Amino acid sequence: MNPFSRGFLIFFFKKPTENTFERAVIDVVDVPSIDLDPHHVGICLGDDLLIHAPTIGVKKETIKEALSRSKPEAYEIWRFRDGTIDGKGLERALSFAESKAGCEYNDIFSPNFRNSKGQESYYCSQLVAESFKADFPCEPMNFRGKNGDFLQYWVEYFAKRHQEIPQDQPGSHPAKIRKAECLERVTRVDLRDSARL
Template identity: 35%
Template sequence: MMKSLIYIGVFFGLSACARSGQPLRTGDLLFQAGRESAMGGAIKAATGNDCELQFTHVGIAVIGDRADSVLEATSDGGVRMTALQEFLNKSARPDGRPLVVAKRLKDTAGVAAAIARARTFLGQPYDYSFRPDNGKLYCSEVVRESYLAPDGSRIFPARPMNFRAADGSMPPFWSELFAKLGEEIPENVPGTNPNDMARDTALTEVFRWF
């Protein structure tokens, strides 16, 4: 969510993944342009680009024989497993199709280990503070902490977070949220967001639903 802040119709099913790409695999990252909400609007204002799709959420695909799910951190449930269909239903849906894009690491050697790490975060609360190492996680933070290079470093970099809109103003949502938390807005604290992560050169697009 944000510009180096933290910053997912008709569902055709995995059998229809030929619509616009390859079948999903466990470990694919699902980038979502969410429906309008106060938080989504604030994220979009901080990370948006009028010329590109603006992602406000990301989850990790977990594809199984019986059910397909998404491991995600949500503001209403913390880190949890969500049915893939439910995840798609939460996205913006122009023309009835979810604005969700699946991207895959070009080097998939460490994906199994990443999923194992991601599962250890299940049950952790959502990180409204957007600060590192506080026992809480936001959506792109789950991904960053799960996907590591062979040397143990994180594949996705943290960058100074921006909570301000393009005109330099601070969206009321952030001011009100951090006032309630009794914390300062973590402007310039290192973090991640779905928009930046989706454009990382370590990823390649494999499927989209629209």
């Protein structure tokens, strides 16, 4: 089985440094951590291609290009469990995702797919969740740390964009998608001790 088969999901893992976007994304999710945390997710299209929404916008590119740019320390491939999604549903989801290539990044995580400039946009898990709507329902977004206060990173991030923090707005997160019962893990590749792809 090709680990990058059409419709499989790829999760990127990193142990981010303090006061980074990745650290802020990881710090707000209430999912038990392993040695590394998932901070990004994309959809495999087969032929070693991927559609995903990094902070530079929705991109269709090779998995090697995505790994080279984001420099994860590990990645995992997950697939839908048998009987979860049929062929037509899968192709509909992939067609939707591919049609969004070239859209901007949803820098304010708005549920209406608009960024701070009013352009159609998606963040990584939003693209996946919207593509596979029936399988990944929205959940209230969280921008608070374990102590209940907004993380300073997010306070400054949204202030810079002249936006209120969208606490409890419907959204998604890579770690939550990864825990969905409809998925099962295919493989995990640790890149810390091996040559990067």
